[in-house]
Amino acid sequence: MVVFCLPSLAAKRLGLQPVVCATSGLRNLYGGLRAFNRLSSSPHDIRNPKLLSSSLAALSRTFTMSLEYPESKFRLPTNVKPTHYDLTVRTDLEKLTFDGAVTISLDVKQETKTIVVNSSKLELGPATAQSSAHKSEQTSSDTSFDEKEKRVTFSFPTAFPAGSRAKVTVGFAGELTGSMTGYYRSSFVENGETKYYSLTQFEATDARAAFPCFDEPALKSTFAITLVSKKDTVNLSNMPATAEHVFSPNEHGALKSLFPDLNEQWKVTKFDTSPVMSTYLVAYANGPFEYLESSAKMPLSGKTIPLRIYTTKDLIHQAQFALDVKARVLPMYEQIFEVEYPLPKLDTLVANDFDAGAMENWGLITGRTSAFLLDPKKADIAAKKRVVVVQSHEVAHMWFGNVVTMAWWDYLYLNEGFATLMGEVIIEEFKPNSEFISEHLNRALSLDAKLSSHPIEIFDGLSYSKAASVLRMLSNYVGEEKFLKGVSLYLKAHLYANSVTNDLWAGISQATGKDIIKFMDNWIGFPVVSVTETANGIKVRQDRFLETGLAEGEDNETTWSIPLAILTIGADGKPIVNKTAVLDTRERTFELDTSKPYKLNAGTNGVYRVLYEDARMSKIAAEVAKSDSAFSVEDRMGLTFDALALSKAALMKLSSALNLIDALRNEEEYLVWDGISTNLSSLAAVWWENERVLNLLNAFRISLFLPFVKKLGYEYSDSDSPDISQLRTCAIEQCLSAKDQSVIDELKGRFAQYMKNGNDSVIPADLTKAIYRVAIKYGGRDEYNAVRAIYDKAPTPTARIAAMLAMCQSRDQALIDETFGLILTGSRDQDIMYFVRGMSANDITKRQITKFFEKNYDELCKRFESTFMMRYLVEGTYGGLSTQKDLDEMNAFFKDKDTSRYHMGLAQSLDSIRAKIAYIKHSSADLLDYLQAWKQGN
Incomplete structure (x- = not known):
């Protein structure tokens, strides 16, 4: 998912919000459930993911749990495990309602009389169940709702024995509200009239607001979806449609029993069965959509994947650019990851009302207009960048998040950090590696410098920018080729399954021969590396950096493994970077010639700040002023951001930071000036009420x-x-x-x-x-x-x-x-x-x-x-x-x-x-x- 809100990133709700459920009503639905249940397909056999348990150690202070025996109150019971959903949804865009039924195929792990699923804001009917151990169908004898935890418990007269299979069918109904979560409505104006269409937004915990389900990322299943809608509308879902027909009043069977009032104004669209996936990635939509179409020839499979982008008639002319980006990056990712794109199509739906920026639903990406639409003749570069980045980010998720999914929400950064990194650096026109420093690295360090910082597993800017920055640092340290090879090994080892942090580190360790788990431990907060010059070189020391100064006491107990990437000048006058230098103790000395220019964190790939002595900063300012400076664009950007951040923390004089900026007057690179602009605007925002200072700063x-x-x-x-x-x-x-x-x-x-x-x-x-x-x-x-x-x-x-x-x-x-x-x-x-x-x-x-x-x-x-x-x-x-x-x-x-x-x-x-x-x-x-x-x- 991409979220760009104040400044451009956002949090995801990990807690479970209050729920409104009811047992009344649904008489028409319930009348057809028995027939619908009998006609549902048999349970699907799917790969049973290896159940893992992992201590998050210092990388995570939350949700330490076993996937088989969860300790968290947020987890469902493990007496049954879903394997397949047959989901039928009818959408009425005139009444702004939806109803339907879901049949969930289950493997019974422990004998039980109760089935507990997630449900929120839905009107539910009784549940009916079939079991491989019973000849007759049974109906739930009791239904109880836990509004706080968004759960419903169905109790049955006869127990389901361990080792058996069961199929539970539940009818449901709900309203299409403007909540932008669950299954909701979006509006647009046509000829002065407000009209509606519907779409889903399920991440993190809102699939349960659309249909009863096991709404946890590790509980993957296959999905066969049928959508019923007015015949003049378009139905979309994760998979391609396999059949579509206008309903005939003469038809009989499950659908007629489920929806007795169906007539020739309605149509039925059946979609192909999906691979195993998490409920938050399920997607469907209904409305008067139009589309543009393209395709991509895939380098591994040789298949041609049809690509479409959908939106309403008034906006479709602005969708070509995003479609072109998708056609370009999809085969690039297949080549990079060395894993075939597993679905037969990839659509994008652009919505007028969308809470996040965009969402990586498998096979049906969704997002807001500013994320995917532009008129090339009227679009500024910022708008084009946004579309490139968002579309690339979501396509990266098709592998990193959808093929392999985090085990629980505290590992969300595995999805978002990597998709952010790939989404930012995949297109070369905009110097993405350099721009990453201002767009993500500096933003992450600014947020992470607060005492209220937290592990990157909690969903906000750190899940995106900090996680992506840490991965970028790792890639630079081990080498991009080996890094991506490790990512490929990770994906192949966990295809269609769930993973935890150490699984990714294990893949990269295998590709590099390095102990990545140890190297990547402890990246909560980040250090400042203080450099003191000695007779033979430099002494470096690490402390946790806070925006108000160095951390003290228990807040400064962490020791990071810091790739120093020391830049020096060789005998031929050209820069040399020592990538083997690592500071993994509090202090260490390194020999180098301090009479020549040098710099730590060459290329500004490391997730840390560097503090030099005043005399060295003066020499650095003199060096950056040269037209043939040894310091790259990325170095000059990093020096500027570091200097202003260190001055804010009272570790460097603000005057020294401004002296560095003043030395860059002859700079010609846009990205360096963009960093200077950002920092000077921040100063103006701090001293906005001091007229004397502000007037001089403006000058x-x-x-x-x-x-x-x-x-x-x-x-x-x-x-x-x-x-x-x-x-x-x-x-x-x-x-x-x-x-x-x-x-x-x-x-x-x-x-x-x-x-x-x-x-x-x-x-x-x-x-x-x-x-x-x-x-x-x-x-x-x-x-x-x-x-x-x-x-x-x-x-x-x-x-x-x-x-x-x-x-x-x-x-x-x-x-x-x-x-x-x-x-x-x-x-x-x-x-x-x-x-x-x-x-x-x-x-x-x-x-x-x-x-x-x-x-x-x-x-x-x-x-x-x-x-x-x-x-x-x-x-x-x-x-x-x-x-x-x-x-x-x-x-x-x-x-x-x-x-x-x-x-x-x-x-x-x-x-x-x-x-x-x-x-x-x-x-x-x-x-x-x-x-x-x-x-x-x-």
Whole structure:
């Protein structure tokens, strides 16, 4: 799954939420269950995965358990094991309801009279059961619901003996709500009329909200799905359709018994039986979809795999780019993993309403419009990157997650970390390995530097960025070829089964001959490596790094195995990297010639920061200033990010970090400037209420970036490289943020031209966000209405997001209040995060958004009770605050709240405010002195 929300990653609900189940109703359904049960196919034999138990040791502090004898209260009983599902679902898009029946084939492991399954928010009928040990069918004598754990227990008169097989059939019904979880509805507008379609989103624990099931990742089964729908709609599922026909009133049998009111307005679509898979990967959808089609010739199997992308008629013209990406990466992954793609097709469904970014359902990827749609003529590079990354990420999951699945949710990073790594580096146009440093490594280190950090097994940004960064470090240490060979060995050893951390390390150990399990132990938090120069070389020491300084006491007990990757200069003047140097003790010395340039963490592949002495930092600054610097683009990026992070932690003077940035004035690489831009924007966000400092900092920013604006101008050409286009955008946006009047006037003038004649050719795609923002911030009612009109009828997802963010930048309180009202009544649930982020970026509304959130807290909690959103709202609402008063008021507000649904986001937000308070305290004087001296010298 890809989730991009504030900033671009998210948490997954591991706890089990309250459930609404009922036993009443379903009389029509129950009347047909006996016939349906008799006609269901026999139990399917599937590979029985090897049952594993593993201590997570320091890599995991949660859910240490055996797969056979689970200790966690979140696990179902192990008296039976599912092997196959026959699932029939009828969808009524007019009534916005669904109903159906599921027959689950079971292997009985222990004698039992009870069958316990997961169920949530469904109306259920009694269960009927057949057994290989009994001649007659029996009906459940009692049904009990555990609302807290989302379980239903069916009790039967006669026990099922151990070693027997059973088939249990249950009817169900539910509503198609707008929850964006389970089986839900999404809406679109056609000819002024709101219309609906339906789709599933089951990860992590919402398959149970669509049909009763054994909703745990290790309980894999095969699935045979039948969808019943109105005949003018399209049905989709994981597998290809094997048969489809319009229902005839003369038909008899199971379906007629199950749905007595069927007539010729309905059709029946049967899909092929799937391989064994987890319930969270089951997917189906129904609606007026259209599609584009392509194919991919697979290098191992030689098969041609049909590829489609589906969405509604109004959006299908924007889907070709994502389809082309999928056609390109699918065969690449088969070649890399050396495992054949196992399904006969791969579809993508694009949805108007989608809580996450995208979801890797096997054979039917789903996701939101901004993840998969763009108009190539109007799309900026950022939008193209997003589609490439998301589509590549989800296709990688077809192997890493779907063929081999984590044993339990605490191993989710096995899926997400690897898919993130592969999704980022598979396409070469955008220098992905370099960009990974800013997109993931630095983001992971920023999050992991908080005292509230946690193992990468818990689902949030660390599951994606930290896990991917650790894997990237490992790949660089052992070599990419051996790393991927180890991944292939891991996949082949656990085909269609479930795995734990050490299984992956074992595969890479086999490929490399190294003890990877020992090497990869303990990556909770991360170290800073302090470098002290000696007479013969350097002494290095590791300590846990926190954004407020070095960890102390029990928080600093970990010792990591750190690949130092020491870069030195050889006799021929060329860089040499020692990849064998590993720091696996607290301190160690290494011999090297300190009279020449050197650097640790060459290529910035390691998951750690490096702290040099002041004298060495001055030499590093001099080296990066050279046109023929020994330090690569990745090195220069890493040095910049490290310097600012170390200054925030009071381990380096902020003035030293700014001196390094100043030395990079002649830098030409976009990605280095992107890192500088990110860091300077962060400084401005910390000192946003100190006018004296902020004015000087803005002047410093303008001095760095305005020369690029003057050199590159405002016009984009097809002949521009991606680097040139992105550098132009970066420079303009940085000057705009720093309030350069020439840039403001240019962008205001372009929007004025657009308002005058409606011609958007004066608004380059890559400057859409900046121009909309200027229009609102420095305009009035007319500009606001113009951007609001774009929001209401945006030509592309990118334009809509840009409009949402821009509307939050007004300085007119009446317009601000209007936007706040839009958050509550006029925005899609999936879009509220953009409004919160926009309000948090406006100095006028930075604290107003907190009051808005607190005033409407109960309503927001109810609105987002079943989605990821509350965590993002907490992080986005409070993320911009920076004073002790803010901290005290935040603590007071949440003191009596149930924070269990967003406790990690709350803890990290509190940590962020504390770090800013400390940063302001220890670095304000140094920052002011540096900027004043710089100003006087210029």
